[in-house]
Amino acid sequence: MKKRFIAIPIPLRLLALGACFILPAIGSAQDKPPEFVATRLSDTVTMLKGQGGNVGISAGKDGVYIVDDQVQPVTQQLLAEIRKISDRPIRFIINTHHHADHVGGNEIIAGTGAVIVAHDNVYQRMSTRQFNNFLNETTEPWAAGALPVITFSDRITLHLNGEDVTVIHVANGHTDGDAIIHFPVSNVIHMGDIYFNGLYPFIDLDSGGSLQGILAGVELALTMTNKDTRIIPGHGPVSTPTELTAYRDFLLQAQANVQALIDQGKSLEEVIAARPTAQWDDALGQTRIKPAQMVTFIYNSLTGVHEFTRIKANLQE
Numbered sequence: 001m002k003k004r005f006i007a008i009p010i011p012l013r014l015l016a017l018g019a020c021f022i023l024p025a026i027g028s029a030q031d032k033p034p035e036f037v038a039t040r041l042s043d044t045v046t047m048l049k050g051q052g053g054n055v056g057i058s059a060g061k062d063g064v065y066i067v068d069d070q071v072q073p074v075t076q077q078l079l080a081e082i083r084k085i086s087d088r089p090i091r092f093i094i095n096t097h098h099h100a101d102h103v104g105g106n107e108i109i110a111g112t113g114a115v116i117v118a119h120d121n122v123y124q125r126m127s128t129r130q131f132n133n134f135l136n137e138t139t140e141p142w143a144a145g146a147l148p149v150i151t152f153s154d155r156i157t158l159h160l161n162g163e164d165v166t167v168i169h170v171a172n173g174h175t176d177g178d179a180i181i182h183f184p185v186s187n188v189i190h191m192g193d194i195y196f197n198g199l200y201p202f203i204d205l206d207s208g209g210s211l212q213g214i215l216a217g218v219e220l221a222l223t224m225t226n227k228d229t230r231i232i233p234g235h236g237p238v239s240t241p242t243e244l245t246a247y248r249d250f251l252l253q254a255q256a257n258v259q260a261l262i263d264q265g266k267s268l269e270e271v272i273a274a275r276p277t278a279q280w281d282d283a284l285g286q287t288r289i290k291p292a293q294m295v296t297f298i299y300n301s302l303t304g305v306h307e308f309t310r311i312k313a314n315l316q317e
Contacts, residue, residue, distance in 0.1 A: 034074055036081045039238050041230045042186030044161045046085055050078060052101035053234045056094075056181065056190040059086035060161030065114075067094045067181050067190045067232075069105030078105055090114040092158065094167055095148065096192025096234065097175045098125040098207070100139075107146035117156065118148035119169050121177030125207060132206045170194055170217035174201065174234070176208025180217060182224050189221050190232040195247060197236030200280075200289035203297040211255055211301035218248045250280055258298045268299050 034051035041047055048055040052070030055078065064086050070078055082090065093110065095103050095118035103126065110116055126142045150156070155168045163185035170178040174193035181190040193202065194217040203209045221231070225241040233239055257276035266274065272292045277285065285291040 033077055036077065038081065038085065041188050041232075041238070042183070044163070045183050045186040045188045047232045047238055048078070048081055048085075049237075050074060050081070052104060053096070053099075053193065054190075054232050054236075056188075056232050057082060057085055058161050058165065058183070059088070062160040062162075063088045063091045065092035065094065065158065065160060066090055066109075068096055068102040068192070069093055069109055071101050071104035072108070073104075075105035075108045079109065091160075092117055094118070094158075094179070094181060095122050096181070096190065097178045098122045099175070099193070099204075102192070102234070103142070103146065107143050110145055110149075115150060116146075116148040117150045117152075117158075117167065119177040119179055120151045120153055121175070121208070123148045123151045125175075125177060130207070132204075134204070134206050168220070170213060170220065172208050172210045172213035173217045174209050174214060175204045178209075178213075178217065180221055184224075187226070187228055188230050188232065189224055191217070191221055191234060193234035194218060194221070195231065195233040195236075195239070195244065196289075197233035197239045197243065197247070198284065199236060199287050200277075200284045200291075200294040201297075202289055203301065205297065205300050211251065211298050215248065215251055215255075218244060218251070222248065250284075254280070254294070254298055255302065258295060259302055262299070262302060268296065271295060271299050 036048060036050040039047045044058050044060040046057045048057055050070055051074045053068045055070060056067035058065050064082065066082065069075065090109055090112065091114060093106060093114050093116045095116065106116055126147050128141055130139045153169065155166055158165045163183055166182045167179045168182065170180060178192055178194055180192060180194060194214055201214065203211055203214060222241065222244060227241065229241050231239040231244055254277050258271060261271045261274055261276060272295050275291065277291050277294055281291040285294060
């Protein structure tokens with residue numbers, strides 16, 4: 001089926017990192033050091049918020065390992081913040097997916113001796129040129145030192161710091177290489193970009209993502225929770241199972257709203273004009289992903305016809 005491209009304005013700053021799509025320009029990270037905020041979630045697990053995706057840190061008797069490592073320009077600052085939690089070497093890096101705001105520190109941190117762990121598809125996407133129709137952007141292969149050394153197809157377990165931590169693949173979620181990480185003793189789950197807390201999610205259909213896969217990942221995570229579970233989203237503040245349930249319910253209802261319009265035979269343009277996400281737009285659609293873009297993600301996920309939306313920079317903003 002023929003691809004169609006529809007121009008929807010987006011602020012220029014969101015284009016700075018190409019397919020990762022959701023960050024301020026790298027220059028801003030260089031000009032003004034980001035503020036890092038650490039939140040202790042258990043005796044061993046800490047969430048670190050800075051420039052890019054939220055970082056999970058496990059630090060204990062066996063050493064340190066981290067989940068994601070933000071963008072490359074802030075890697076030295078990130079390492080300094082991790083050293084405030086533990087001065088032991090970082091043994092492993094777990095990547096939740098391949099976007100630059102989650103893997104940007106890979107090469108530098110791996111150069112200190114850390115071993116990078118990720119899903120098979122993360123290695124495939126990072127080691128080859130990627131073209132993103134949604135952004136009309138090409139990403140060149142990453143340097144060899146930034147690539148995962150250990151990859152897995154379904155799940156892998158790390159037996160460190162007093163708990164058996166499982167890294168579980170979520171098929172076709174935010175991308176085709178997503179993983180969520182369950183810290184059972186700490187009662188913490190790191191969800192990567194399966195979960196955007198407080199804003200509309202970016203669903204990277206060009207990288208194999210889908211709304212249906214995100215919903216499956218959320219449902220899987222909810223089966224691992226109790227009322228005291230702390231949840232690290234890919235972006236946004238630390239969350240709870242109640243908030244994650246509300247996120248799931250929003251996605252389900254938005255999906256139903258768009259499907260009803262598709263069933264009426266409406267085109268993508270007509271579905272966008274009908275504003276099927278109107279009840280959430282003020283709360284979730286005013287920062288990064290705008291309502292028309294969210295509707296496009298849902299529409300394309302449901303139709304499966306690869307009607308990519310081409311983003312154009314809004315030079316007035």
